Amino acid sequence: GENVEQHPSTLSVQEGDSAVIKCTYSDSASNYFPWYKQELGKGPQLIIDIRSNVGEKKDQRIAVTLNKTAKHFSLHITETQPEDSAVYFCAASRGTYKYIFGTGTRLKVLA
Amino acid sequence: GAGVSQSPRYKVAKRGQDVALRCDPISGHVSLFWYQQALGQGPEFLTYFQNEAQLDKSGLPSDRFFAERPEGSVSTLKIQRTQQEDSAVYLCASETSGGDYEQYFGPGTRLTVT
Numbered sequence: 514g515e516n517v518e519q520h521p522s523t524l525s526v527q528e529g530d531s532a533v534i535k536c537t538y539s540d541s542a543s544n545y546f547p548w549y550k551q552e553l554g555k556g557p558q559l560i561i562d563i564r565s566n567v568g569e570k571k572d573q574r575i576a577v578t579l580n581k582t583a584k585h586f587s588l589h590i591t592e593t594q595p596e597d598s599a600v601y602f603c604a605a606s607r608g609t610y611k612y613i614f615g616t617g618t619r620l621k622v623l624a
Numbered sequence: 625g626a627g628v629s630q631s632p633r634y635k636v637a638k639r640g641q642d643v644a645l646r647c648d649p650i651s652g653h654v655s656l657f658w659y660q661q662a663l664g665q666g667p668e669f670l671t672y673f674q675n676e677a678q679l680d681k682s683g684l685p686s687d688r689f690f691a692e693r694p695e696g697s698v699s700t701l702k703i704q705r706t707q708q709e710d711s712a713v714y715l716c717a718s719e720t721s722g723g724d725y726e727q728y729f730g731p732g733t734r735l736t737v738t
Binding site: 547556608609611616 | 667727
């Protein structure tokens, strides 16, 4: 069935360093790939997304890349700050349809 | 503007009790989704509405779970005869009709079944 694998499950980086989280999806019909940040006790917050007709998208310190052939997509956070510490989820979707989420990455930015 | 709201934020139920969880989507959002998030896991799809029509309920884990959206705005997720395995955070998300595909999530309802 549809599946999204996410790695690593935990990631610790020094403040100012970069963090990279990788996801792989199985459904070839997926065409929309959002990334969410979830803080303790809160709902997931959309931070960036990418569509299948684009290979890369950047928004300030955050960027996402997509390799449709390999069914891989990645989140890159540069110049990490303590407030970036949270759990990050990738997801894949066929558009206005259910999201299939990864299992999450707990990011710790050490001051 | 106001985001997605959910109530109650926390619910403790004894095993066997029925519960009702409410979701108020962003005004004007046509699509509404319910997800279940177990501790330490990603959200898992339960059901999807477009206006008042329930288009997909394939993720509902058993016939004890029922969702409705009678007027195409507020939605209620009902769980009958709760079991311990129902303990989770229940998230609601809404999406516009503009083809953006962006789902906006509420804060969730944490259900604990004792």
